[in-house]
Amino acid sequence: MDASPATPPLDQLHACPACDLLLAAQPLNRGQDACCPRCGEVVRSGRADSLNRAFWISSAGLALFAPAMGLPLLSMTLLGVHEDASLTEAIIALFQAGFPEVASVVAVSALIAPFLNLWLMFGVSWSLKRRYRPRILPSLLRLNHRIREWSMLEVFLLGILVSIIKLADMSELVVGLGLYCFIGLMLCTLLLESAVDEHDFWQALGGEARP
Amino acid sequence: MSAGPRTAAAEGLGLCLACHALTPCPPGRRVACRRCGAALALRKPHSLRRTGYYVVLGFLFLIPANLYPIMTILQFGRGEPSTIVGGVAKLWSQGLWGIATIVFVASVVVPLAKLFGLCLLLYSVHYQTELCPLNRTRLFRLVDFLGRWSMLDIFVVTLLVGLVHLGQVALVLPGLGALAFVATVIITLFAAQSFDPRLIWDAHSADEACDDNDSDEKPPHA
Numbered sequence: 312m313d314a315s316p317a318t319p320p321l322d323q324l325h326a327c328p329a330c331d332l333l334l335a336a337q338p339l340n341r342g343q344d345a346c347c348p349r350c351g352e353v354v355r356s357g358r359a360d361s362l363n364r365a366f367w368i369s370s371a372g373l374a375l376f377a378p379a380m381g382l383p384l385l386s387m388t389l390l391g392v393h394e395d396a397s398l399t400e401a402i403i404a405l406f407q408a409g410f411p412e413v414a415s416v417v418a419v420s421a422l423i424a425p426f427l428n429l430w431l432m433f434g435v436s437w438s439l440k441r442r443y444r445p446r447i448l449p450s451l452l453r454l455n456h457r458i459r460e461w462s463m464l465e466v467f468l469l470g471i472l473v474s475i476i477k478l479a480d481m482s483e484l485v486v487g488l489g490l491y492c493f494i495g496l497m498l499c500t501l502l503l504e505s506a507v508d509e510h511d512f513w514q515a516l517g518g519e520a521r522p
Numbered sequence: 523m524s525a526g527p528r529t530a531a532a533e534g535l536g537l538c539l540a541c542h543a544l545t546p547c548p549p550g551r552r553v554a555c556r557r558c559g560a561a562l563a564l565r566k567p568h569s570l571r572r573t574g575y576y577v578v579l580g581f582l583f584l585i586p587a588n589l590y591p592i593m594t595i596l597q598f599g600r601g602e603p604s605t606i607v608g609g610v611a612k613l614w615s616q617g618l619w620g621i622a623t624i625v626f627v628a629s630v631v632v633p634l635a636k637l638f639g640l641c642l643l644l645y646s647v648h649y650q651t652e653l654c655p656l657n658r659t660r661l662f663r664l665v666d667f668l669g670r671w672s673m674l675d676i677f678v679v680t681l682l683v684g685l686v687h688l689g690q691v692a693l694v695l696p697g698l699g700a701l702a703f704v705a706t707v708i709i710t711l712f713a714a715q716s717f718d719p720r721l722i723w724d725a726h727s728a729d730e731a732c733d734d735n736d737s738d739e740k741p742p743h744a
Contacts, residue, residue: 328720408695449558450559
């Protein structure tokens with residue numbers, strides 16, 4: 312501290328989450344990423360209009376949510392017997408087969424976490440757009456941050472692909488409408504991570520007061 | 523530039539891992555983030571010990587996950603339980619090499635690589651080895667990114683159990699291996715979460731990145 316010039320105010324400093332290097336905050340253009348010079352971690356990403364983007368992307372995701380979870384993803388015909396399954400039905404079947412623990416983990420990672428992620432982003436962006444800042448907003452944003460890494464829709468999509476290939480030689484398979492909705496939903500959750508910078512939310516919250 | 527770049531911890535500032543604001547924080551203590559109120563510390567508390575416990579637990583669960591069958595596919599009442607590796611072997615024998623490779627990587631290579639990678643990171647931080655910190659950070663990023671893809675086989679089992687229940691004609695039943703495998707995946711996810719990558723850099727002076735860069739710091743001979 313002695314050899315250093317006076318430390319700038321805390322709000323003008325960043326620290327790299329991967330190596331803890333102190334960095335001076337700099338304005339970013341849209342599409343620009345600020346990387347840590349020491350370890351290369353992306354510290355900030357400049358995104359235009361994060362609030363509006365988050366609002367519309369999460370709205371689209373919520374519209375697709377019910378059909379993606381409730382409509383059949385795949386249907387198969389074997390010796391004239393027809394069978395189809397939606398994501399919700401598959402989780403319930405696993406539950407009934409005597410594996411409630413496995414079913415719960417699948418439910419969290421493919422249903423509950425994406426659902427909460429979409430609702431939290433929708434709710435927080437909506438209220439921040441209207442400049443309405445209830446005291447619960449920071450907790451909601453924090454919850455969203457924690458829940459996001461448990462949302463694994465992209466892994467589930469690869470799982471659907473593997474299942475299709477496994478079943479293809481056994482029976483006739485038809486892709487259901489639910490699968491298209493599911494792909495759309497997955498793209499929405501991925502966009503919420505890449506096209507939106509969470510930091511803009513914290514700045515819009517503006518709770519930088521207490522020094 | 524005599525001081526060089528400094529770390530937040532050296533300045534007594536703790537980074538909030540939720541909102542990325544900086545808050546003054548004494549070493550070894552927990553304070554509330556001044557912006558979002560989350561509990562924060564200079565480093566994740568007991569990071570190495572907790573990660574170590576999770577890694578050991580992960581290795582333990584990996585054994586039943588691979589010994590017990592993950593599911594049974596019955597066609598006309600016939601069929602045998604298959605383990606994770608058995609399922610990959612079947613896909614391979616059917617000529618589906620691409621998909622067999624994907625499943626093998628997601629279910630066998632990734633969990634093992636993740637656990638061994640974390641072991642290496644724990645060892646290198648605890649014994650302050652000379653391994654390049656930049657490469658170790660890259661290793662941690664890889665471990666952190668890959669972990670979720672291990673859920674692949676569990677999702678396949680879920681879909682097959684949900685789809686294929688045609689009684690005598692065809693039936694898919696989950697196996698005990700699925701339970702152990704889910705436990706492994708969850709435990710390794712927790713292990714990666716509890717590891718603090720900033721510990722990798724703490725033994726190094728703030729401005730050196732790799733051993734290659736040492737030459738820049740030495741005074742020129744001429």
